[in-house]
Every structure is written in C-alpha cells, then in structure tokens.
Amino acid sequence: xxxxxxFSHRHKASAKTAAALQGRxxxxxxxxxxxxxxxxxxxxVETSERFVLLTKTGVLAVKEFSKARFNARNFAGYGLxxxxxxxxxxxxxxxxxVRLIQKVGQEKFEALFLKNETMSDADRAGECxxxxxxxxxxxxxxxxxxxxxxxxxxxxxxxxxAVYSAVAGIEIEDGKPVLGFFNRxxxxxxxxxxxxxxxxxxxxxxxxxxxxxxxxxxRVEFLEQRKTTLYAALEKLIAAQAAYLLSGEPADRRPxxxxxxxxxxxxxxxxxxxxxxxxxxxxxWGMEAPMDELLPxxxxxxxxxxxxxxxxxxxxxxxxxxxxxxxxxxxxxSRRSINQYRRELADKA
Numbered sequence: 087x088x089x090x091x092x093f094s095h096r097h098k099a100s101a102k103t104a105a106a107l108q109g110r111x112x113x114x115x116x117x118x119x120x121x122x123x124x125x126x127x128x129x130x131v132e133t134s135e136r137f138v139l140l141t142k143t144g145v146l147a148v149k150e151f152s153k154a155r156f157n158a159r160n161f162a163g164y165g166l167x168x169x170x171x172x173x174x175x176x177x178x179x180x181x182x183x184v185r186l187i188q189k190v191g192q193e194k195f196e197a198l199f200l201k202n203e204t205m206s207d208a209d210r211a212g213e214c215x216x217x218x219x220x221x222x223x224x225x226x227x228x229x230x231x232x233x234x235x236x237x238x239x240x241x242x243x244x245x246x247x248a249v250y251s252a253v254a255g256i257e258i259e260d261g262k263p264v265l266g267f268f269n270r271x272x273x274x275x276x277x278x279x280x281x282x283x284x285x286x287x288x289x290x291x292x293x294x295x296x297x298x299x300x301x302x303x304x305r306v307e308f309l310e311q312r313k314t315t316l317y318a319a320l321e322k323l324i325a326a327q328a329a330y331l332l333s334g335e336p337a338d339r340r341p342x343x344x345x346x347x348x349x350x351x352x353x354x355x356x357x358x359x360x361x362x363x364x365x366x367x368x369x370x371w372g373m374e375a376p377m378d379e380l381l382p383x384x385x386x387x388x389x390x391x392x393x394x395x396x397x398x399x400x401x402x403x404x405x406x407x408x409x410x411x412x413x414x415x416x417x418x419x420s421r422r423s424i425n426q427y428r429r430e431l432a433d434k435a
Contacts, residue, residue, distance in 0.1 A: 116312040117360040120251035121269050136302050144283045148275040155266045188334045190214045192371045250366035258370050263324040263331040277310045323380040337394040341384035392427050
C-alpha cells in the first residue's frame, strides 16, 4: 500500500483540551463528507494564497499516488436512471433484484433482459439458470423503471433520500480486483511537507504568519489523513472480499466487521462508521453498492450461504442444511439457528 509522505508530529501541539477536541471534530467532519463535499474542501485549500506560496517555496509538495488509477463511472442498473419516481432498489445494493441480477451476470442480463424484449420469461429463465418466477421478477422491475422513465418528463425528478457518494469502481485485472477512483481532483496526489524548508520559511516570517501557516498545515494534514484512511480501507476491503468480487456470489463474502477493519487500520471504530456511512463503490459487474456491503456480519454471511444451499436443495430439512453448511463452509450452526435463518429468508422473499 502506497502511504507516501508522513507528516512530522514535531509541530507545536496545543496544550488545551478544547483545541484538541476541536481538531478531532474537524477530522470527523471530513471523514463523514461525501466525495463532492470533500473536493470543495480541497479546492478551497489548494487555491488559497498561502497554499500556493508554500508550494512555490517547496515547503509543501504534491506527490502522485503511485498506484492510483481512474475509472469512468457507470450508474447502478447498467445505465438505467435511478432518479425516476423513487426507485432506489438497485442503488442501495441491498434488495432481491441486486441478488438476482448478480446471479444472472452482466452479459446475460444485458443481452436477454435489456436488449431482447421479445424473449419469453421461460426462455430467459432457462438461459440464465434461474426460476421462471425470478425471471418474471427481473422483467417486472425493469418494466417499472422504463414506464416511470417514460412519464417523468424532461426535468429530472428529485434524487432518492438515501444518497451514496460513489468513491471508486472495482474491476478485475489478471484475476485480481483492482481499484479505480472516480474523482481525479481528490486522488491526483498526496501532500508532503519538507521540514527543513518549513523551518527556514518560519524563521523569516512574523509570528502571526507563522501561526497561520501552522493552521493551514494542520488542515492539510487532516485532508491527507482522510484520503489515506479511505484509500487503505478500500484496499483492505477488496483484498478481504476478493472471492466475492470475482464470483459475484453474495455467499462468497467473508465476515468482516467495521471493528476489525478499524483495528487493522489503527483507527477508532467510529472513524470507519463515519467514513463508510454514505459512500459506495461500483462492483465489477456494474452495480453500485454501499461500502458496508463489503463489511458483512457473520450472521449475514451465514444467511447468504444458507440461501444458496436452499436454492440448490429446496427439499432439504433443517438438519440436512446444517450438515451441508458445515461441509461447504465449515460452519457449525444449530438446527434451531438454521430454522430461524430460513424464516428470515422466507419473510424477505
């Protein structure tokens, strides 16, 4: 992982608890910002006279991310408009339609559902290895989307209340998932401070200018910390969920909690919670999903594995499913728990 420059902690730290708390609150606010809001913060800092002066004198430098690459963003639903009449089912990445379309795969979904309107649901089901009912579900959902798009008029409808800020797309390259960022202005580079040039600069300016310079550098440090933490979190997530990103099968996700990710990044769990709460990634098959879809609980993973087993063994008893789950995933789960998961899945169907 490219961590680039490290800021020195030799700057004078305030002895006041209030000032330290204020700094933590500012940092927390940056973590919670959408990519669009964060870009505005970067622009306001980078266009300031003091920032420009510090870069010209060599105190501040912007170093290119050695691994950063960029993607063009495809919207959820393979280009279908998701602002039409409040249809956030695909955009939130959590509904049965997402699961079904993942099961079908991007190529077949586009060819058989989007481009071939005359094909029967039965033929689609056979080609995609899904049930007739599942084929009808997908087709009826698409009909709703297209009908609403037809009548929404020239002016775009308001976006759904739950809005996620897309950070990056995940693609498969040489059999491995890789990141591609959407916002070039945010991810174009890393900030670094030349301590020797900083000391020389501060020695030749007034106390007021020195204080203003340190304040700007603190802001820059916070901006840098937000970028590097999010970058590191995304790398951890795609490494942990590589099997799922390669297969597209929800049952291939591994349990990975926010707390576990926070411990690996040496940050507080609340930082991770704030950072991922309103951010999404584009998955290799084109769907946009909230980042927390890559942070499933063990219960959620077990439920997905059980769902796959029920699909393959619809007549199996709870005891038989418990044995199958143990054989396929090494999970020791009681018959009572299997029965509970089964009821939850039935309620969602």
